[in-house]
Amino acid sequence: MSRAKLKLLKIISLISALGIAPGIAPIANAANVTVVIGGLGGSEAFAEKFDNYATAIADEAKRIASAETDVILLHGSAAKKEIITALFDALSTRTDINSFNAYFIGHGSFDGRSYKFNIPGPDINDTELLELLNKVKAQQQLIVAATSSSGALLEVIDTGDQTVGQRVLITATKNGREKTAVLFPEYLVEALTTPAADTDKNESITALEVFNYANSAVEGYYETEKLLAPEHPRMQGENAESFELARYGALLAARDQVPEELLATRETLANQVSTLRSRKDDIDEDEYFDTLQDLMLQLSDVQSQIDAASEQSEN
Amino acid sequence: MSFKSITTRQTDRRNVAPLRRTALSALVKAAVATSILSVAAPLVHAEEYDPNRNSQLLECDQIYDRGDIDAAISCYTPLKSDPSLAVAAEAAWALGNTRQANELFRRAVQEQPNNPHLRARWGRLFLSTHQPSSAAPLFREALLMDPNLVHAKTGLAAALLSQPGAEARKLLNEIASDHPDNVEALLMMARLQLETRNLDQADQLLDRALKSAEASNIVPLDIYALKASADMLRDNENSQWTRKALEYSPAYGDVFYVPAHYHLINYRYVEAVDVLQKAVEVQPTHWSAHSQLGINLLRLNDIEGAKKHLEIAYSGDPYDTATVNTLKLLDTLEEYKDLDTIATFRLPNTSNDATVPVVMRLHKSEAKYLSPYVEELTLKAVATFSERYDFAPQEPLIVELFPNHDDFAVRTVSTPGVGLLGVAFGYLIAMDSPSARAPGEFHWGSTLWHELAHIFSIKKSNHRMPRWFTEGISVYEEWATGPLPGRHIPVDVLQAIQENKLLPVKDLDSGFVRPTYPNQVNVSYMQAGLICTMISEFWGHDKLTEMLVEYEKRQDTTQAVRTVLGISTEELDRNLDRYIEMNLGTVISQFDTWKELISSMNNAVQNKQWTTVIALANQANDIYPEYVASGSTWLAMHDAYEANGDLAKAITALETWFDYGGYQPDMLHQLAHRLRDQGRTDRATEVLEAINWVSPNSIDLHERLGKDYLARGDNEAALREFHSLLGLDPHDKSVVHLNIAYAYKNLNDKKRATRNVLQALEYAPFFREAQDLLVELTGDSS
Known part of the structure; x- marks a missing residue:
């Protein structure tokens, strides 16, 4: 057997072990798939950090995934180009993916023309990365490039291209020239693992909330330390709030047990609140707060029923 | 008018703007602008004293003069x-x-590289354009070619006077000895005497200069201006020398402009503005006077007046950095917000409260989070100092805080890059805001306290106290009543005391105005603070107030000390020696040992030799336990005990450091955290509260403090913290509004509580705790 064939077999067996069977027919229910890739550390300290971040992100994704196998973590020596390529090739065969989330954690570099994600062996450049992402057929796609120089991707990955579904790109830097190691992934993990990021308090943490939290934390760090910020996180694309990345509390424990109509009512009321808020400047202040109060009391009532349903299922 | 528009407008007029006297005045202006820094500026009018002046030029000079x-x-x-x-x-x-x-001089020097006079003249050009550091090498080169070239020597002395150090004085003495009739040297020496109010000596020097000028047919205008300055310092505003100068040259604005400098270095901004107005009246093209007038009107909070004169100054001299910088600053003032409040105070032996308006001028980006603390400290200061100094503020107080240090520097001395923290201009104070520097770099609460104290000492004495006394009172108040406990004397000041570098009290102003060694200004601050503290402890605090009254009556330090304390200044100096011996004797006498202990201890910290660290720290603490700055024994002991696993002792070390006035914010946060772990929440709150006066722009700080105050039922304090927190634009505002709602609910303010809980729900519609509180507040249990 040639060395190339042997390598390919190894890759396929690894990907199978990760829960993806290349060439297997799509399953009926829509899935949310998450891929987390921890890149090359370069030093022991960074390697450990990147592994920890990637693992934490994958763990959080698993908590809300329909199937654990929908979360694929590649890090350390597994995060090689051929393995990553094989993984995306495998994913390209799936037609059941509703939401696809890809995280790239580690060092990135930029030579003035091209971005590279640093991994063991040959790096993946921006064109290759785009090709891989384009292979995945999903209703919506979230790409989180939490690396130095990742802002270079803002000009490469077209978030307006509807042929690949709705796409949101989050980068740790505003361009490729911000080359120093970034703090962003640390706060990204913090956002995913703490209710503090959940600003609307619906026990569900979205990509928008994660970005806002991490961005604000990065800004706050450099501001407080009076340091010139070497990283400026960016988000590109629409409807980042539609990507649910983490969940906690009662909703995490028993979402399936809550009647759909209650969740729908809650959503309707929330939308009404949102509409009211958008008209705030046009309404008399007292009238605004009176209306808001009525809506909130209704929402509170629905929330109590959701809580009761969750508690019942727990018992 | 914005700065951009005048930039366009002015360039056209540049070439027709006149000129010579105005160009010369720039030298004097430089002295004014930097005087607050206690850094001297060039003092000469370069062209006047060139003994080899070309005859054609002299002819023009005479017309101009x-x-x-x-x-x-x-x-x-x-x-x-x-x-x-x-x-x-x-x-x-x-x-x-x-x-x-400049270009022509460059070419001239290339043509005649061995001509020392040309180099001296080129150096004078640099002097006149506020570049003494570029001027000095040219004078030195000229002197290498001709060691006896007096014109280069006086130029070098003028250049060196702009820097701290004793070389300029040495050089001046040398010139005076070799050329006792040199007018330029006599004028420089007279100015030095005027700066420290040695008026009789100044007069003697000026009389000699006058005689020499008459003999040599030198234009006497500069001498007249300094004579008028001496008269003004004696409160004689109708000086015969002013009349003489205007008779000689009716458009001689310097006869007012030069005296204005002495008003300014004595904090008399109102008087300086009056005199500068006269300068521009007699010489409307005196751009430097317009510039200074604008800058000082700004110090008096007359923003429109300031703008008017700065724009005139810019129209004639677009290269004056002070003018340009201040105009740029005026544009940025639009980013500031005026917040009004009222300070209440009661004078001693009165039974009624009085009030004075206070305007807090804060940058819009930080007004919301900072204003509660600025207000609290300012109101407390007004109440404290009005009572302690028996003085009722007569005008509104303006308190300005700048998040950009260079903006503050321009506000203060019209140039960026100075090391000041705060300045008092009568009733207006300006300072760095806490965000202008890295966390812990300065204790902004103490700076604000220090500057507010200046208002009372300056105004109580009607601006007649010497520099050392107002600084002394401010330092004394920092130590005695300020927000930071302890007396903080830097190590280099202790060293200066050990090396007997303190000045006699009657000469102490020169330590501020003309320092002769690098840290002398700082040493003088501390010496002044120690003197005032000693007077308070030996004779009683009221004697300080009485001295202010004596200064107001135009007594000098010798007279005021004699009248109030009944001793001579020499006896006061001896008392200071005794006081230092009593209070700092141990560390001064063992200073070298203490320094070695600290150095060895810090080496041991580097090497993680924790037992050695503790032993050395204990020995050092026997000598000087109050040291809390970088490399403090208490911080080292904390690290050592922590490394040894003895957390209780580690916390005790950190608490001792805090009690002595340690204020490094990260260590305070750590201490508060540890105390909370120990269940000592009240003490933890006390520590967190202290961080507000060092580094208040921390979301975690206000969140924690707000919750602490809420838990202990101090709802007003909790509201202060939560409102401040909102000003920092926290990521999750819903929780903050909810906490505000709780505080209002506890204060039985149901309306505000409901409004805030709804604001919380605006951000977080699914926030259950907020929903529950809303239900509770509205009584809706459906």
């Missing part, structure tokens, strides 16, 4: 094309085209 500006321009203009590059350079300079003059 008699005040006929147009005729002077007509006289100088053709000389710009003179075949002699040196003459052309001088003409260009006289006409205000310093760039052309």
Whole structure:
């Protein structure tokens, strides 16, 4: 057997072990798939950090995934180009993916023309990365490039291209020239693992909330330390709030047990609140707060029923 | 008008702006602008004293000196094309085209590389454009060629006077000894005497200068201006010398402009503005006077007046950095917000409260989070100092905080890059805001306290106290009543005390105005603080107030000390020695040992030799336990005990450091955290509260403190913290509004509570705790 064939077999067996069977027919229910890739550390300290971040992100994704196998973590020596390529090739065969989330954690570099994600062996450049992402057929796609120089991707990955579904790109830097190691992934993990990021308090943490939290934390760090910020996180694309990345509390424990109509009512009321808020400047202040109060009391009532349903299922 | 628009407008007029006297005045202006820093500026009027002045130029000079500006321009203009590059350079300079003059001097020096006089003149050009560090090498080169070239020596002395150090004085003494009748040297020496109010000595020097000028047919205008300055310092505003100067040259604005400098270095901004107004009246083209007038009107909070005169100054001299910087600052003032409050105070032996308005001028980005603390400390200061100094503020207090240090620096001395923290201009104080520097770099609460104390000492004495006394009172108040416990004396000051570098009290102002060694200003601050503390402890605090009254009666330090304390200044100096011996004797006598212990201890910290660290720290603490700055024994002991696993002792070390006035914010956060772990929440709150006066722009700080205050039922304090927190734009505002709602609910303010809980729900519609509180507040249990 040639060395190339042997390598390919190894890759396929690894990907199978990760829960993806290349060439297997799509399953009926829509899935949310998450891929987390921890890149090359370069030093022991960074390697450990990147592994920890990637693992934490994958763990959080698993908590809300329909199937654990929908979360694929590649890090350390597994995060090689051929393995990553094989993984995306495998994913390209799936037609059941509703939401696809890809995280790239580690060092990135930029030579003035091209971005590279640093991994063991040959790096993946921006064109290759785009090709891989384009292979995945999903209703919506979230790409989180939490690396130095990742802002270079803002000009490469077209978030307006509807042929690949709705796409949101989050980068740790505003361009490729911000080359120093970034703090962003640390706060990204913090956002995913703490209710503090959940600003609307619906026990569900979205990509928008994660970005806002991490961005604000990065800004706050450099501001407080009076340091010139070497990283400026960016988000590109629409409807980042539609990507649910983490969940906690009662909703995490028993979402399936809550009647759909209650969740729908809650959503309707929330939308009404949102509409009211958008008209705030046009309404008399007292009238605004009176209306808001009525809506909130209704929402509170629905929330109590959701809580009761969750508690019942727990018992 | 914005700065951009005047930039466009002014460039067209540049070439026709006159010129010579105005260009000369820039030298004096530099002295004014930097005086607050206690850094001297060039003091000479360069052209006047050139013994080898070309006869054609002299002819033009005479026309100018008699005040006929147009005729002077007509006289100088053709000389710009003179075949002699040196003459052309001088003409260009006289006409205000310093760039052309510089180029011409460069070419002239290339043509005649061995001509020392040319280099001296080129150096004078640099002096006149506020570049003494570029001027000095040219004078030194000239002196290498001709060691006896007095014109270069006086130029070098003027350049060196702009820097701390004793070389300039040494050089001046040398010139005075070799050339006792040199007018320029006599004028420089007279200015030094005027700065420290040695008026009789100044007069003697000026009289000699006058005699020499008459004998040598030198224009006496500068001497008249300094004579008028001496009279003004004696409160004689109708000086005969002013009349003489205006008779000689009716458009001689310097006769007012030069005295203004002495008002300014004595904090008398109102008086300086009056005099500067006269300067621009007699000489409307005195751009430097317009510039200073604008800058000082700004110090008096007359923003429109300031803008008007700065724009006039810019129209005539677009290269004046003070003018340009201040105009730029005026544009940025639009980013500031005025917040009004009222301070209440009660004078001693009265039974009624009085009030005074306070305006807090804060940057819009930080007004919301900072204003509660600025207000709290300012109101407390007004109540404290009005009672302690028996003085009722007569005008609104303006408190400005700048998040950009360079903006503050421009506000203060019209140039960025100075090391000041705060400045008091009468009733207006300006300072760095806490966000202007890295966390812990300065204790902004103490700075604000210090500057507010200045208002009372300056105003109580009607601006007549010496510099050392107002600084002394402010330092004393920092130590005695300020927000930071302890007396903080830097190590380099202790060293200066050990090396007997303290000045006699009657000469102490020179330590501020003309320092002769690098940290002398700082040493003088501490010495002044120690003197005031000693007076308070030995004779009683009220004696400080009585001294202010004596200064207000125009007594000098010798007289005020004699009248109030009944002793001579020499006896006061001896008392200070005794006081230092009593309070700092141990560390001063063992200073070298203490320094070695600290150094060894810090080496042991590096090497993680924790047992050694503890032993050395204990020995050092026996000598000077109050040391809390970088490398403090208490911080080292904390690290050592922590490394040894003895957390209780580690916390005790950190608490001791805190009690002595340690204020490094990360260590305070750590201490608060540890105390909370121990269940000592009240003490933890006390520590967190202390961080507000060092580094208040921390979301975690206000969140924690707010919750602590809420838990202990101090709802007003909780509201302060939560409102401040909102000003920092926290990521999750819903929780903050909910906590505000709780505080209002506890204060039985249901309306505000409901409004805030709804604001919480605006951000987080699914926030259950907020929903529950809303239900509770509205009584809706459906």
